[in-house]
Amino acid sequence: MSEELQSREREGVIHPEVRARSDESERGPDGQRLQHAEAASKPIRADAPREPQPRGAKVKGNRPIDQAEAAERFLAAPLHQKAHDERLWDVRKKRDTAAHGIPEWEELREIASQIKAHTLTHLDTYLEQFEAAAKANGVHVHWAEDGAAHNRIVLDILQKHGAKSLVKSKSMLTEECGFRHFMAANGIDIIETDLGERIQQLDDEEPSHVVMPAVHKTRLDVADVFARTLGTDPDNDDAHYLAESQRETTRPLILKADAGLTGCNFAIAETGTVVTCTNEGNADLSGNVPPLQIHSIGIEKIVPKVEHLGVFIRLLSRSALGSPITQYTSHFRGPRPGTEMHMVLVDNGRSERLGMEEFWTSLKCIRCGACMNTCPVYRRSGGLSYGATYSGPIGLIIDPTFNKRKYSTLPFSSTMNGSCTNVCPVKINIHEQIFAWRKVLAEEHQIPLLKQGMMKAAGAVLSRPAAYRAAIGAADSALRVLPRFAVYNPANTWGKKREMPHAPRQSFHAWYRQNRMNKDGQS
Amino acid sequence: MSAREAIFARLKANRPAGDYPLPAVPDFAPLVGDDLVAEFAERLARMGGRVERAGSPADPFAPVRSRLAGAAVIASAVPEFTGNRDLRAAQRPQDMADVDVAIVRARFGVAETGSVLFTQDDLIVNAVAYLAQHLIVLLDPADLLTNIQAAYRRPEFGRSAYAVLHTGPSATADIEGVLIHGAQGVRSLTVLLLQRKIQAA
Ligand code: SF4
Numbered sequence: 001m002s003e004e005l006q007s008r009e010r011e012g013v014i015h016p017e018v019r020a021r022s023d024e025s026e027r028g029p030d031g032q033r034l035q036h037a038e039a040a041s042k043p044i045r046a047d048a049p050r051e052p053q054p055r056g057a058k059v060k061g062n063r064p065i066d067q068a069e070a071a072e073r074f075l076a077a078p079l080h081q082k083a084h085d086e087r088l089w090d091v092r093k094k095r096d097t098a099a100h101g102i103p104e105w106e107e108l109r110e111i112a113s114q115i116k117a118h119t120l121t122h123l124d125t126y127l128e129q130f131e132a133a134a135k136a137n138g139v140h141v142h143w144a145e146d147g148a149a150h151n152r153i154v155l156d157i158l159q160k161h162g163a164k165s166l167v168k169s170k171s172m173l174t175e176e177c178g179f180r181h182f183m184a185a186n187g188i189d190i191i192e193t194d195l196g197e198r199i200q201q202l203d204d205e206e207p208s209h210v211v212m213p214a215v216h217k218t219r220l221d222v223a224d225v226f227a228r229t230l231g232t233d234p235d236n237d238d239a240h241y242l243a244e245s246q247r248e249t250t251r252p253l254i255l256k257a258d259a260g261l262t263g264c265n266f267a268i269a270e271t272g273t274v275v276t277c278t279n280e281g282n283a284d285l286s287g288n289v290p291p292l293q294i295h296s297i298g299i300e301k302i303v304p305k306v307e308h309l310g311v312f313i314r315l316l317s318r319s320a321l322g323s324p325i326t327q328y329t330s331h332f333r334g335p336r337p338g339t340e341m342h343m344v345l346v347d348n349g350r351s352e353r354l355g356m357e358e359f360w361t362s363l364k365c366i367r368c369g370a371c372m373n374t375c376p377v378y379r380r381s382g383g384l385s386y387g388a389t390y391s392g393p394i395g396l397i398i399d400p401t402f403n404k405r406k407y408s409t410l411p412f413s414s415t416m417n418g419s420c421t422n423v424c425p426v427k428i429n430i431h432e433q434i435f436a437w438r439k440v441l442a443e444e445h446q447i448p449l450l451k452q453g454m455m456k457a458a459g460a461v462l463s464r465p466a467a468y469r470a471a472i473g474a475a476d477s478a479l480r481v482l483p484r485f486a487v488y489n490p491a492n493t494w495g496k497k498r499e500m501p502h503a504p505r506q507s508f509h510a511w512y513r514q515n516r517m518n519k520d521g522q523s
Numbered sequence: 524m525s526a527r528e529a530i531f532a533r534l535k536a537n538r539p540a541g542d543y544p545l546p547a548v549p550d551f552a553p554l555v556g557d558d559l560v561a562e563f564a565e566r567l568a569r570m571g572g573r574v575e576r577a578g579s580p581a582d583p584f585a586p587v588r589s590r591l592a593g594a595a596v597i598a599s600a601v602p603e604f605t606g607n608r609d610l611r612a613a614q615r616p617q618d619m620a621d622v623d624v625a626i627v628r629a630r631f632g633v634a635e636t637g638s639v640l641f642t643q644d645d646l647i648v649n650a651v652a653y654l655a656q657h658l659i660v661l662l663d664p665a666d667l668l669t670n671i672q673a674a675y676r677r678p679e680f681g682r683s684a685y686a687v688l689h690t691g692p693s694a695t696a697d698i699e700g701v702l703i704h705g706a707q708g709v710r711s712l713t714v715l716l717l718q719r720k721i722q723a724a
Contacts (some may be wrong), residue, residue, distance in 0.1 A: 025702040026694075028568045036570045036691065040700025063544035087700050104551050116544040121543045137684070143527040195706055196697035209634045214696060219699045239701035247707060254707075255617050271681050281653045281708030282692040288685070289616045290650040299530070306680045309673035311548055325636045325671070325690050327570065328708075336649065347530045355537030487654060 022450060025495055036285050036323045037279040038212050040090050046218035054080055056206070057382025065388065067413045070257060071381030074216075084216055085379045091212075092373040094322025096338035102314070112311050115425035116364035118352065119269075119302055120190040126269040126302045127345065133272030134343055137334040144346045147177030153344050154179070154261070155186055161292050161340075163258030164187040169276065169283035170197045171263025172210055172367055173298045175389045176348055176402075191253045193282035195246055202229040207384030208347065208391065211320050211369040216382045260286035262332070264297040265311055265366070270305050273333045274343065277326040284330050292341045295332060300350050300363040312366065315425040320368040353401050358436045362397050371420035371430055377413050386410060391421035397433040402439065411437035508516045553669035559634040560664050560716065567637030567714060570691035571704055577717040587659055587713055594623035594657075600647045601628045601661055603717065616650035625655035625709075629662045630679055632714070635670035639714065642683035649685050653708040657658040658692070660712065663719045 023043040026034050054077040057070035066386055099105045119126055131141050140157075144150035150173075158166065166188060168174065180201065182192045192201040196213035200508065203225045207213030219237045227234035232245045248295065262283040266275040274295045276283040287293050303312065317326045335341035354360050372378045372392030383391035388399040388407055396414060399407035411434050420430040439498050524532070555562040556704050564574035578585030584604060591597065598619060599606035604626050613619065627646055629639035639660050646652050668674050693708030704710055 025696075025700075026571060026704050028571065029573050030568070032569075034569065034571055036704055037694040037696050037702060038700065039694075039696040039702035044700050046699065083699070088699070102554065103625055111546050111548060114543070117543040118545040121539050121541070124531050124538075127531070127534075143525070143530060145529055147527045149526060194697070195695045198699065213696055217698075219701075239698040240703055242698055243695060243703045243706060247705065250707065251620075255620050268680075273680065279694045280706035284687060285650070285653045285707055288653065291615075307548060307672075307675050309680075310675040311587070313671055313675075323570070324566070324572075325638060327690050327692065327694050328692075329638070329685070329688040331680055331686040333652075333686070336684065337644070345530075347526075347533075351530055351533035351537055354534065354539065357539070360537075360539050406606070515673050 007251055016181065020141075021367060036321075037095065037327060038091065038321050040087060041094055041322075042090065044083060044086050046079045046220070047430070050220050051077055051079040051218075053077070053217060053303075054382065056382070057387030059387045062403070064409045065386065065406060067381070067385050067387065067410060070385035070387065071377075071413075074382045074385055075380060080218060080382075081380060083218055084382060087215060088373040091321060092370070092423070095370055095373065096322075098318035098322040098324065102318070108311055108315055109197070109425055109427050112315055112366075112425060113364060115303060115308055115311065116426050117361065119304060120300065120360065120363050123299065123302065123354070126304055127299060129269040130267055130272055130302055132475055133270065135272075137272050139272065140335060140340065142342060142344045144344055144348070146348045147179075147346070148182075150174075150177045150344055150346045150348070151179055151182040152354055154296070155183070155188065157292070157294060157342055158188060161258065163188070163292055164292075165253070165257045166253050166259040166261055167190065167191045167193050167257040167286045167290060168261040169263060169278060169286045170194040170207075170213065171261070171296055171347060172207075172389065173263055173296050174261070177346070178295075179296075183462050191250065191257065193250060193254060193276070193286055194280060196242060198246055198250065199225055202226070203446060206384065206389070209372060210367045210371055210394075212392070216384060240428045248389045254285050254289055255292045259292040259294060260288075260290040261294040261296060264295055264301050265316070266298050266303050266309060267301045268304075268309070269302050271333060273306070273331050276330045276332070277313070277328070278330070279327045281328050285329055287330070287332055288336070291339050292342075293332075293335065293339060294344065296344050296346060298350060299345050299347055300365075311457055316366055317366055318372040318424065319425040349401055353398070356401070358440075359397060359433055361428055362394070362401075362430075362433060364428055365394055365398070366426055367394075368425055370423040370425065374419045374423050376415055376417065376419075381413070386413070393430045393434065394428075397428075397430060397437060404441065404444065408441050411441065417478060463481065493497065535628040551670070551672060553635065553673075555634045555669055559606060559669065560632040560686075561668040563632050563667055565637075566635065567691060570637050571694055571702075572637060572691040572712040572714060575714065578716055581683045583717050584715070587715060590657060590659065590713065591712075597624045597626065598622045598648075598651050598655065599626040600645060600651070601626055602687055602720070604660065609701050610651060613648050616648055616654070619648055619651040619654040622655040624652060624657045624659060625651045626659045626661070627652060628719075629660050629666065629714070631666040631668050631674070631677065631683045632662050633668050633671055633674050633688070636688075636690055638671075638674070638688040640674065640677075640686060640688050641680060643685040644683065646685075652687070652689070653693070656705075656710055658689070658709040658712045660689070660714045661717045662714050664716050665718070671685075 054074045142153045192198045199214040208216045223237040226232040263275045378392040418431045575586035577583040597606035598608040641709045692704045692712040693706045695706035
């Protein structure tokens with residue numbers, strides 16, 4: 001083995017084609033390499049030469065998304081695919097290290113899950129409490145039944161203030177609402193202030209990941225986009241140069257924006273507070289600089305009390321990126337003197353989802369992205385291949401609630417390895433819900449004939465939920481005990497022409513401990 | 524029916540069956556040792572920040588002297604230092620756009636994470652903590668809390684119009700995981716350990 005390969009081995013790089021070249025990441029006062037925020041724990045660099053960025057799924061109206069087709073194109077772009085896989089697996093490993101550093105991690109997950117279950121089953125009470133507190137704080141509270149209503153409400157607020165430009169921080173809710181497109185059509189300038197989201201906006205592409213919107217792009221892609229849109233040097237792909245160019249061009253837009261909008265990670269019922277978690281401080285710029293301030297809130301974001309943040313804040317960034325906390329945890333409660341603060345509470349299908357017996361717990365999601373980072377399908381196909389606002393395992397179980405036909409094929413883009421369920425900080429039974437969706441969609445004839453054939457083959461097992469519940473109950477053993485059809489059936493996109501992805505080292509060790517060490521009397 | 528009424532009607536109709544009580548959150552043992560200052564400094568360093576002990580009583584700002592000497596515009600929110608940009612006289616947050624260094628005092632610090640808390644009262648103009656190029660934070664070592672759980676028991680969150688935990692400087696790694704400080708907000712954050720002046724009661 002060459003020395004270079006050996007050093008890769010040492011660094012745990014899984015793809016030899018991904019280069020561990022120079023390391024440009026920031027260092028601490030004593031020279032140690034820093035890994036906070038969404039930083040990679042080791043230098044990860046897609047190899048030159050340039051390779052065109054694979055684009056996302058072809059969306060044709062209401063027709064079912066062909067995730068497999070887009071995934072094939074991602075796989076056919078090896079530089080992108082490998083850097084993507086490498087990067088997300090690295091984030092996943094950082095998450096494991098962070099989680100193992102907390103003895104009460106499993107207890108925290110259980111408590112977080114229970115707090116969410118309690119709040120969701122008493123959502124009317126807590127929303128009323130939130131609304132009353134917000135009003136008492138001098139906030140204007142609005143209610144939107146769907147995305148279109150959200151957009152109209154915000155437009156109305158902007159028009160009343162004669163506002164023509166709006167800076168915003170990252171918000172999956174506004175992606176759900178098609179906010180940017182609506183505002184563009186209404187003559188309002190929207191400026192994304194998160195670097196990753198800004199890259200995606202300038203490239204006229206949706207975010208591919210809930211936490212790292214441009215994670216599917218290499219630095220060469222970013223250099224291309226910025227050269228085209230910001231006038232940077234197309235041959236300069238230095239990450240610092242690119243980030244600084246974005247800072248310098250966005251700052252004036254923030255300073256002269258008429259309004260600012262943020263999303264919401266947590267909404268505190270007892271105090272009427274909106275909490276945002278960012279690394280860049282862009283939510284704080286959006287909320288604190290322009291004279292008009294708007295917060296868009298999904299109604300499922302409510303938690304009862306401030307003390308509950310002590311649970312969720314400890315889980316969120318560790319699950320998402322492996323860092324103990326985001327650089328900024330911001331608590332917006334009332335307007336600044338002389339300005340207006342608006343909060344828009346948005347349903348957009350959430351109250352309906354609450355009534356779906358098998359799927360309502362998906363509302364517990366805190367959008368950490370851990371299930372995406374750990375998912376072998378997601379890592380190898382990219383978020384854009386799902387052709388939906390939410391990608392990866394969480395996408396598979398909530399996208400069909402928005403449009404059963406369009407997203408009918410997504411629940412099949414899973415190896416059912418259960419890894420998503422294992423990492424979810426609020427303990428959503430993601431892979432069981434994926435199974436349940438397959439059944440629902442088959443029964444409602446929402447899935448194409450080919451895939452229905454597969455469902456028939458599934459017959460007995462699928463018609464007896466308890467049976468496959470038992471079969472997948474122990475996530476570590478899912479791959480061994482799953483009926484073969486569910487994994488290798490030719491109609492299953494992810495059995496097709498592919499070996500199952502290597503089981504993560506982690507679960508191999510778990511398997512080894514359970515199956516071998518006992519026998520040897522070692523554990 | 525208003526949107527609000529429609530949403531509430533659906534929430535009531537669709538409420539999942541079963542009993543889901545609100546769990547009590549136990550008091551978890553802090554994951555930091557007794558030397559909170561050392562723990563805080565170590566965690567903050569890993570998040571990209573720096574901690575300095577104040578200089579002599581005659582010159583407490585000595586450790587950050589070079590940062591201050593290089594700054595044309597300094598906005599100070601603390602009585603210990605007089606800057607040349609008056610935060611209280613600011614008409615608009617945008618007036619802080621050219622600030623090189625902002626000096627603010629933290630309400631408290633959190634050893635478990637290396638975080639510091641500011642409220643709207645501490646910052647005077649919230650935006651200065653993001654528009655400034657560099658942030659210098661005064662922190663009384665006596666104001667260090669053990670962990671995030673302890674932080675969320677403090678009254679500031681229920682009282683302040685705006686409260687924010689800063690943990691190091693603004694950061695991004697959105698381009699290939701390369702960590703960069705100063706994504707949109709401050710490029711550096713330095714905590715200067717300096718006791719509060721005893722306040723007259
Ligand atoms: S489903 Fe769980 S793991 Fe996935 S994004 Fe939501 S909270 Fe995170």
